[in-house]
Amino acid sequence: MRHKVLGEQLAQVDNPDPFAPPVWRSPVHRTPEPVIWIVQLVRLLLRVVVFVLRHPYLDLAAGTVVLVWRTGGWPAVVGLAAAAGSTLGAWRWRFPASFWLCVGGPVRNRWRWWFYRRRWQAVLTIARLVPLYRGRLLVPVLGAVDASRYADRVNVTLVSGQSPDDFADRAEKLAHGFRAYLCRVRTSVPGTVVLELVRRDALAEPIPALPISPHPDLRVLPVGRCEDGTPWLLKLHGTHLLVAGATGAGKGSILWSAVRAMLPLMAAGLVQVWACEPKLMELAFGRSLFDRYGRYAADPADIAALLEEAVADMQARAARFAGRQRDHTPTTEHPFTVVLVDEVAFLTAYQADRKLKDRTLAALATLTTQGRAVGYCVVAALQDPRKEVMNIRNLFPDKIALRLDEPAQVDLVLGDGARDRGARCDEISSTPQIGAGVGFVRLEANPDPVRVRAAYVSDHDIHAMTGTYTNSGAGPSATASGEAA
């Protein structure tokens, strides 16, 4: 009978083959228990020292608490906590912006970092993002976390040999693993990725019409909200905008939100809106605004004439500016002119009168190619973004894609690879409450599409706008003059 089974013998005992040659194993040396204790204690000590060195603010706070406790006992510590709490409360109440910058934001970032840190290795391992190399598991490194009320941006350093696509393929697993509603993979510097994990959908509810700023800037007009809860700022000055979306996608809310944001400038004479609407169902509701601060046309022949007049004005302005200035600044003499065309496909593709169609197309192409620098901007909305329908699609530098019927249409609007980068326009709900006005936009500074929702300018809001800006004399900002944006 054996009392003690050693490693070598165990190998022999476990061998089922009686004729197998003997297998030699290295002898097992048992580490004495006190040595294990000492090594673990030294490790712990080192970790504590590193932690203390890395967290000077925490050391300061802990030191202060200990000092106060030693001098004044527990009542003093309670008093200190109450003073600190009320100071922070007052700071947050009086100066919320600086409070969030200095305290709230960093604390939230840290808290979210801990959240990811706790689950990091398990989630990445199960999602098969932890490769094995020479017997060692290599875990991508969790970097800084930038958290907002709705989403977290998690910086990750890749293991050598991994690519952002490896993460993009497993985005759904990561989203579920980190209890997020959605995970998008953004590329940044080589060797790193940013995981954009959306915790709460900031766009789930319709957004009511935004308040009208008294001094709007044509480069950053607020028209809705981005997915991270920040305002969606639309640039009109110096660009042209194409809005594509299936029927009922909410194109009207973008057109009206832009008009609403520009109202004070329209009233001041610095902006004119020339509205063209063959369908008669959207802009006609606020026609008095366009009649007063621009132009309005609904009949295709009138629209062609209006667009040609815009071209003539634009060319006259260009001839006047030639050699004198390269950029346009809106003035009452030379206002910024927005040519708003709803259902543009009706004019450029479905129009039976070929002559009218060619005239409209030529005018739109001239405005979009030459108008930018002289203060002309074309904003066009359409349902079907195919080339046969809108062959001057590429003359619009900025594009917004709302709900679309087919996945292939997304790249037609936003450019190649947009759908792979997360612009799932075909998956936007067709229920107006949930999906109308929701879309994707590629912002100038960022090639990755950003999910946005336009504020909903209701009939009541339009009625109020026309009432305020057309009935009461010259409108609320009629006295404003000078230059804008």
Ligand SMILES: Nc1ncnc2c1ncn2[C@@H]1O[C@H](COP(=O)(O)OP(=O)(O)OP(=O)(O)O)[C@@H](O)[C@H]1O
């Ligand atoms: N931003 C929004 N938020 C919430 N609901 C909206 C929004 N925009 C539009 N809706 C709702 O969706 C409906 C359809 O919107 P809208 O008429 O603007 O769509 P559209 O894209 O112009 O469609 P069509 O091409 O048929 O004219 C509206 O009647 C309204 O109820």
Ligand SMILES: [Mg+2]
């Ligand atoms: Mg419409």
